[in-house]
Amino acid sequence: MNLLTFDSHAKLHESGAGIITGLVQTNPRAVLGLATGGTPVGIYEELVKDYRRGLTRFKDVTTFNLDEYVGLPEDHAESYRNYMNMHLFHHIDLPRTRAHIPDGNAADPEAECRRYDQLLEQAGQIDLQLLGLGHNGHIGFNEPDHALISGTHVVQLREETRRANARFFDSMEQVPTHALTMGVGTILKARMILLVVKGADKADIVHRALTGPITTDCPASLLQTHPHLVVLMDAEAGRLFA
């Protein structure tokens, strides 16, 4: 595990984008696992800057997003498809046909999960999986539970997760109750995992996840078992690692 702490968000974002840009430079056909939420926005901004500087091209890259809400129209401001379009996809030359996100409006969500897993399988191994961290230790939308599911599945969101995400919606009632998420098995199969954690409110959970017991009560704790985990933290999130 490689832990890196940054004294500014600018440096953290540059570093995160630099790792992704470097990977795509050496492997133009890279398969990237992408995340949403507040945390990676600055990294996507830097990635777009790298692209505009001509440092990288995405025309042969394939991407898979971790998750999507169930029941939000694709063009809803808070759908993860719309988030990705706004923050990354509309600014780079990644072909839409290779930018995969689970379809939260599929008539048969279980069938959609199987379709997503087939696409993942066809693409081969994810080269780099970008991850944020939920306050309860969730990764993607894999919530703490007595057992975790390996492949893509439908999940009922915990109240604390809906509350944390309510800041992006007009009211708590508008936050979807369910989501489709890649499973922890798929996440752990990635060649490299880039976990990004920011803010004092995540200091306890990131410390517990990376130094505490490996348990399904804290899905991110499974990342301890990964052979190539890189963690980027701001000083506030990383304060317990001193």
Ligand SMILES: N[C@@H]1[C@@H](O)[C@H](O)[C@@H](COP(=O)(O)O)O[C@@H]1O
């Ligand atoms: N499904 C997403 C996760 O992929 C994200 O990593 C996490 C933290 O979000 P944030 O970065 O906004 O704190 O919660 C969300 O619910």
